[in-house]
Structures are given as C-alpha cells and as structure tokens.
Amino acid sequence: MSVDATLSFEEAMEKYDPVLGFEVHVELNTKTKMFSSAPNVFGDEPNTNVNEVDLGMPGVLPVVNKTAVESSIKIGLALNCKIAETCRFARKNYFYPDTPKNFQTSQYDEPIAYDGYLDIELEDGTVFRVEIERAHMEEDAGKLTHMGGAAGRIQGADYSLVDYNRSGVPLVEIVTKPIEGAGSRAPELAKAYVAAVREIVKNLGVSDAKMERGNVRCDANVSLRPHGRERFGIRSETKNVNSLRAVEHAVRYEIQRHAAVLDSGEPVIQETRHWHEDTRSTTSGRPKSDADDYRYFPEPDLVPVVASREWVEELRATLPEPPAERRKRLKEAWGYSDLEFRDVVNAGVMDSIEETIAAGASADVARKWWMGEIVGRAKVADVDPSELGVTPQVIVELNKLVEDGKINNKMATQVLDGVLAGEGTPAEIVEKRGLAVVSDDGPLLEAIDAALAAQPDVAEKIRGGKVQAIGAIVGGVMKATRGQADAGRVRELILEKLGVEG
C-alpha cells in the first residue's frame, strides 16, 4: 500500500485554511428498532434480534417507533434546532449486503430537526459555535465481517458474513454546516465537537453513547483552501472515525495530506477515506461517482410525522440541564479553581462529588476524598471511581468521624480500605479495627510523661519558650500510642504540663 505524502501540520497551516464538516451517527437506546418490534440489543447471538421487517422480506409493513421519534426531537432541541412541523421518511436506494431491503429508510429533504447550533468550549475556554444543518432519523445497517484476505479488511477478502441484529436500530444523523475559521485548532475542535455531541445524547438518556460499541460514529469532512479565498476546496470524507482521539488524529492527518496534494499542484480527489488506527493514516476508499445516485423518494409505507407544537414543548420540558451549563453552575457553586475543576471532570467524578455534597459534605471535603483517595484506588482496581463502592454517605460519615476527633486522617484512609473490603460502615470498622483516637487523657498523660523523661533537654527548651521544639515530644507520644492519639490534644496537654502558653 502506497503511503501518501504529507506536509507538517505547521506548514499546512501556514499555507492553507481548513474547513470542516461532520456527520455524526447516534444509535438510540430504545428497546426496539426504528421500524420493527425486534429488540435493539448489542452483543447478542447473530441474527436472533431480527424479524421479517429487519430482513426486508417482501410484503412487510414497517411501523415507526414513537419513542425513537421523541428521542430524535429531544436531540434536535438539545442542538438548538427547529423541529419540523411535518416531515417524511424517504428511501435511499443502494445495493449492499448490509441492507437486505436494498434501500435504507432515512429522511431526505424533510429532516425532523434543522438549523441549530452547538457552542463548543475548547480546552483553554475559547468558545466556538458549530452550526447544525440538520438532524434526521434513519435506521442502522447490518454488520459485515470480511473473511479471508488480509486482516479482516475487504481488500482481498474471500467472502463476507452478515449479522442483521443491528439492521433497523434507530439512528439520528447529525450534520453540521461547513465549519470555517477553526484554523490550527481544527483537530482539537473536531474532537471537542464529537465529545460534546456524545455528552449531550448521553445526558438526554437517548443513547448509550459508547463509541467503542459504535453508538456514536463520526464521518469527518476536511477541505483546504488558500488563506483569504472564500470558495471551499475539494473535500474528502473520512469514514467511521470511532474514538475521540481518532477524530482529532484523522482531521490532523487529512489536513496534512491535502496540503501535500495541493502543494504538488494536483487537485484533491473528492472521495471516501478510511481511517486506520494502527498507522494513524487514511487510505482511499472509492471516489464519489454515480454510485452515490441514491434515487431518494418518499417512503410509501410510512406516513408523515407531524410534530405538534404542544408535543414539542412537552418534550422540551423534559430536557435535562445541558452538560456545559451544568458544569459552569457546579464550578461556581463549589468554588473550585479552573485546574481543580478540570481535574475533577477529567477524572470522571463530577457527578459523585455533586452527590456527596448533596449528602452533606462540603465541596472541599468531597473533592479531597474523591480526588485524593478514591480516584487512585479506582485506577488500581481498573473501574470507574463511581463504581468502586464508595457511596456519598460513607464519605460524609468518614468526614464526621475525623471532624469529631474520633479518628485522624491517616486512620480515615484505613477505614476507607475497610469499607472497600466489605467490613461494614465506617463506625463499625473503627470499632472492629480498634482505630479510635485515644481521647482518654489518662493514657496520653502517661505517654507524655514518658516522652518528656526520655528527652529532658527538649523538655527544658520548651520550658525556656522554644515551643517549636515540641514536635519531638509529640512525635514520641504518637509513636508510643501507635498513631492513635489526637496530635492536637497531645500538644495541648504537653504545654499544660510544662506550664507554657501555646
């Protein structure tokens, strides 16, 4: 396979201005398919979640899934789109074994949602508005596995195997308008845009939004034009870029490849490109041609969808707070710095911290426990922090034990380990492990006497006013009590004993 020439990203940016466009497919998590009552479930045995509609048998009648329409309207609203008063389905005709009907039921000139936008916040806080052209309803295709040939790629494959379980799964395809002006931030914006769409559909609860399962799939369009020219260059469409990192890399790579093509004086070919994660590059698919003549026409088996304004407003009223607004609100309420808040978000514990605060902890206490203790333990256990088994109540209880002086911070982490080991509630573990801070002054005074006797010179210094020397005596007491003493109380008692003002 020949390797395409590329320019460095910096050189490409000096010479050219990138224009982007995205088509993001979102699989809805309805119980059943778009047009049939077969289950919409990932990972089942091949060809078991199908019925006659999904297999494209002659004479069958598709019926629209109402929940899928509602989910589509919610997505449209969350993308600040207008919702069509009336819209239709259309047949997109093509022959390929992933679609047994020989057409995909989609929407063509009447998408259910159109003319929206999404404000994308980049890492440094810059906000970039991406205009949404449309979001339309359609159905997913079956899954092909290419057998023989090289490493599962179609080139050289002997035959393909088809599983129609995915056939008919409801999809919403979100199409942007051309995105201009991103400049060298184009790859970062690409990643942030897809991340934002994924977050929105997850937050709406309309999709499982797992990219590794193909719940959210991105086709990335890239073209370059010389700086200052208004007319767009010729674009390539990189298909199925299925992780956030890959979206960023694919856009970056295509910019570099286009720049090299344009520099050589050749035109860019308008074509489909395939992204390869292993080589972090794209290869040519097929050129756009007559094969793209899909002969769309209105689907005669499905009647129009009319979204009354009442229905739309009912759905709008159910929308959760948009993720970006929620983050902004929580950051302000908690008083975290930009860096602290970003770390919390990246560690995936924002929801957990919110719940912990709701359970009664302060924002700082919640952050201290989740970021300081739980995230690290979750990493070791290779689970999400929220799935480690620490409830907000545990943290509130632990913190109260510390604040009441019953245990110190070091003991608290041991109690946390006890909770994770299933030994019971924090209070029970303190009891069972005998971790309580020694608060009875009797044993403490004995230990203090012993420590003072062992270090008479230090005792003398303290008496003489050198209070900072007290650390050595406190250390001796803590050692004698195996860390179970309240260091603050020990200090008080020593000063009292020596008759020195703290």
Add this chain to the structure above:
Amino acid sequence: MAAINRDDVAHLARLAHIEMSAEELDRMAVELAVIVDSVKSVSEAAGEDVPATSHPIPLTNVFREDVVGHTFTAEQALSGAPDAFENRFKVPAILDED
C-alpha cells in the same frame, strides 16, 4: 417528448443492477418516455395551489409503542439464505466499505 433518453435508461439499469441488451435499451427508452409523459399530464392537472403529496390518504403519526415483539431464531432467519456460516448470512465479498 419527455426528457428521458437511452443513456438515462442505461444509467438507471446499472443502478438497479438490471442487465439490458442494446435492443432492450432502445425499446425501453421509447416506452419509458411515454410513461413519463403520461405522468406529466397529472402535473398539468394539479395547479400550483395543490401541494405535492406522497400518500393518497391523509394519515399522519402512525406509531408503535416501544415494546419488544416477536423475533426469528437464527435458524428461521437463515432458512431462505443461499449460503450461511456460523449463524450468519454468507455473501460474496463486495469492494465497498460503507
């Protein structure tokens, strides 16, 4: 005369995966032109105040509740397949990755 010629017919035949001989193309070009002309007379009857329609009956919002219904077993699904392997349909490899 309708705007459909022999090249259009050849193009459509290719898109529809229908193999047609030279004679068939010639004949179909004439016949399809007549059909298209006939359909056109309908457009003439409808004035500009008549909106285009895709469905003869004024029905909208025929929906199904999102409740799981019947499915086939893999064996049933594959019962009409010319070829199968490991509960999946076996088809010739076609160079196209969409």
